[in-house]
Amino acid sequence: MIGYIRLEILRLIRNGGYLMMSLVMPVGLYLTVAGGGPDQESLARSMVGAAAFGALGVVITNGTGIAEDRALGWLRQLRLTPLSPAQVVVARGAVATCLGIMPIVVIGLVGALYKGVHLSAGTWLEVFVLLWVGIAPLAMLGIGIGYLFPAQLAQIAGTLSYLSLTLLGGLMLPVASLPSWAQPLSKETPVFRYAELSWDAAKGSAFSASGVAVLGVWTVLLAAFAAYAYRRGGRRA
Amino acid sequence: MPSPMAQSAGPPAVAFRGVVKQYGSVRAVDGIDLTIARGESVALLGPNGAGKSTTIGILLGLVPPDEGTVEVFGKRPEQAMRAGHLGAMLQEGKMIPRVTVRELVGFVRQTYRDPLPLAEVLDLAQLTGIAGQRVDRLSGGQAQRVRFALALAGNPDLVVLDEPTAALDVESRRELWAAMQRYAERGNTVLFSTHYLEEADTSADRVVVIAAGKVVADDTPARIKNMIEGRTVSFVPRGAQEGYELLPGVTGVQFHGGRVHLRTTESDRTVHALARADAFDDLEVSGVGLEEAFIALTHGARHRETANAEGQDR
Numbered sequence: 001m002i003g004y005i006r007l008e009i010l011r012l013i014r015n016g017g018y019l020m021m022s023l024v025m026p027v028g029l030y031l032t033v034a035g036g037g038p039d040q041e042s043l044a045r046s047m048v049g050a051a052a053f054g055a056l057g058v059v060i061t062n063g064t065g066i067a068e069d070r071a072l073g074w075l076r077q078l079r080l081t082p083l084s085p086a087q088v089v090v091a092r093g094a095v096a097t098c099l100g101i102m103p104i105v106v107i108g109l110v111g112a113l114y115k116g117v118h119l120s121a122g123t124w125l126e127v128f129v130l131l132w133v134g135i136a137p138l139a140m141l142g143i144g145i146g147y148l149f150p151a152q153l154a155q156i157a158g159t160l161s162y163l164s165l166t167l168l169g170g171l172m173l174p175v176a177s178l179p180s181w182a183q184p185l186s187k188e189t190p191v192f193r194y195a196e197l198s199w200d201a202a203k204g205s206a207f208s209a210s211g212v213a214v215l216g217v218w219t220v221l222l223a224a225f226a227a228y229a230y231r232r233g234g235r236r237a
Numbered sequence: 238m239p240s241p242m243a244q245s246a247g248p249p250a251v252a253f254r255g256v257v258k259q260y261g262s263v264r265a266v267d268g269i270d271l272t273i274a275r276g277e278s279v280a281l282l283g284p285n286g287a288g289k290s291t292t293i294g295i296l297l298g299l300v301p302p303d304e305g306t307v308e309v310f311g312k313r314p315e316q317a318m319r320a321g322h323l324g325a326m327l328q329e330g331k332m333i334p335r336v337t338v339r340e341l342v343g344f345v346r347q348t349y350r351d352p353l354p355l356a357e358v359l360d361l362a363q364l365t366g367i368a369g370q371r372v373d374r375l376s377g378g379q380a381q382r383v384r385f386a387l388a389l390a391g392n393p394d395l396v397v398l399d400e401p402t403a404a405l406d407v408e409s410r411r412e413l414w415a416a417m418q419r420y421a422e423r424g425n426t427v428l429f430s431t432h433y434l435e436e437a438d439t440s441a442d443r444v445v446v447i448a449a450g451k452v453v454a455d456d457t458p459a460r461i462k463n464m465i466e467g468r469t470v471s472f473v474p475r476g477a478q479e480g481y482e483l484l485p486g487v488t489g490v491q492f493h494g495g496r497v498h499l500r501t502t503e504s505d506r507t508v509h510a511l512a513r514a515d516a517f518d519d520l521e522v523s524g525v526g527l528e529e530a531f532i533a534l535t536h537g538a539r540h541r542e543t544a545n546a547e548g549q550d551r
Contacts, residue, residue: 003347014335073330079299080325081348
């Protein structure tokens with residue numbers, strides 16, 4: 001399984017779309033329109049939002065890549081190896097989570113060195129780990145999309161969920177700038193609750209219990225979605 | 238050839254019992270019973286659409302059968318795959334982008350417990366020279382050799398190849414079969430499908446002919462070749478038009494277009510006998526196409542309308 005993870009990491013790193021989603025877009029937006037400030041809380045908030053945006057882009061790209069692989073017969077080829085279907089799904093999740101590090105680190109560096117975000121060493125570490133590990137449920141969303149839809153549809157579904165979750169989750173613009181009907185929805189999205197963990201950590205405030213609960217429920221739901229999509233799509237593989 | 242002792246050690250490599258797979262109203266696989274002993278090299282021979290690929294899909298656990306059971310080394314196909322007993326090469330499937338030959342073959346072999354050394358796999362499939370190239374930029378023949386390498390890389394007990402030489406030129410074909418034979422000589426079981434009688438003849442020690450989803454013949458390559466490689470002798474008859482089926486070599490008699498068509502396994506002797514009887518005008522001898530030979534073999538396996546239409550064939 002390690003071998004499979006290594007192979008897929010190589011393939012994703014060599015994918016131009018991955019660089020675009022993980023570096024060019026988040027860094028570009030962070031440096032132009034979504035930098036936040038001038039106070040420290042706003043600066044940290046924007047940095048976390050941009051890093052989460054990048055990580056989300058990576059795991060969605062990883063997922064839609066699965067649909068392309070299926071079209072090529074790659075998933076069928078994998079079924080002709082001793083790897084179990086479950087191992088393949090778990091490995092894909094691990095790949096997404098591993099490569100999600102890149103935007104988090106790069107945005108963090110830009111934030112610290114260029115935008116002047118000041119956090120204690122412990123808080124930096126906490127924010128980094130939360131941004132990294134917390135992306136796992138969204139990685140499962142990407143995988144589910146990749147298995148459920150044919151390649152072109154998966155591309156569309158991926159982009160739509162990427163953009164809508166970014167907006168609803170308040171990653172690039174504060175939730176308060178959303179229309180009033182959408183604001184309560186935001187609190188129920190996995191993306192908002194994912195970023196919220198790091199926002200709270202950066203502020204030094206305690207995690208919201210309801211936030212952790214919502215994220216927990218989403219983790220279970222998205223894992224079930226990925227498993228369902230895998231079983232449907234795997235049969236067509 | 239495996240010894241009887243080796244064959245009796247443990248469950249057979251493959252055991253199909255009453256396997257049926259239906260797609261809509263078409264029975265792609267229509268009640269196949271087939272046992273393959275360990276160490277055998279078996280060819281699945283049949284025309285396109287005979288059900289070879291579906292049979293292989295069922296064997297590999299990719300296609301669930303509607304009826305019947307399949308066991309591979311005594312296990313369900315999925316379990317046998319997980320245990321590393323199986324390696325396979327399918328017809329479809331394009332190469333994935335952004336990976337080199339070495340990376341891809343290396344990855345697949347590492348998923349098996351006891352794989353062949355990477356250098357040996359690359360060498361066996363003649364990929365050493367292109368090991369650093371991206372697999373999605375290879376020619377059709379090179380990509381085919383990569384698929385072949387993926388099937389062997391794990392050193393599986395049973396290797397299954399679905400029309401492995403499609404898209405290969407003559408030279409590559411010969412090389413692939415040579416590699417295949419070296420692999421079989423190590424005591425591994427090999428099952429491959431083909432619609433070339435010649436490949437079945439030279440590379441298998443048993444030929445299973447499949448048509449319309451059924452096994453219609455199962456014998457040594459020599460006997461199958463004899464059954465299939467007949468000729469047709471046709472002529473305008475003179476005199477009494479009976480007793481043709483008693484002529485030497487004749488296996489079928491047909492009348493149409495004012496001519497008699499005799500299917501024969503020994504055309505020389507048939508023609509000599511006809512000449513002695515001085516019973517014909519305008520004689521022609523032609524080889525039987527594989528399609529026609531299959532029709533002869535599959536006579537009983539075809540559904541009723543077709544059988545009626547060609548009912549005078551024997």
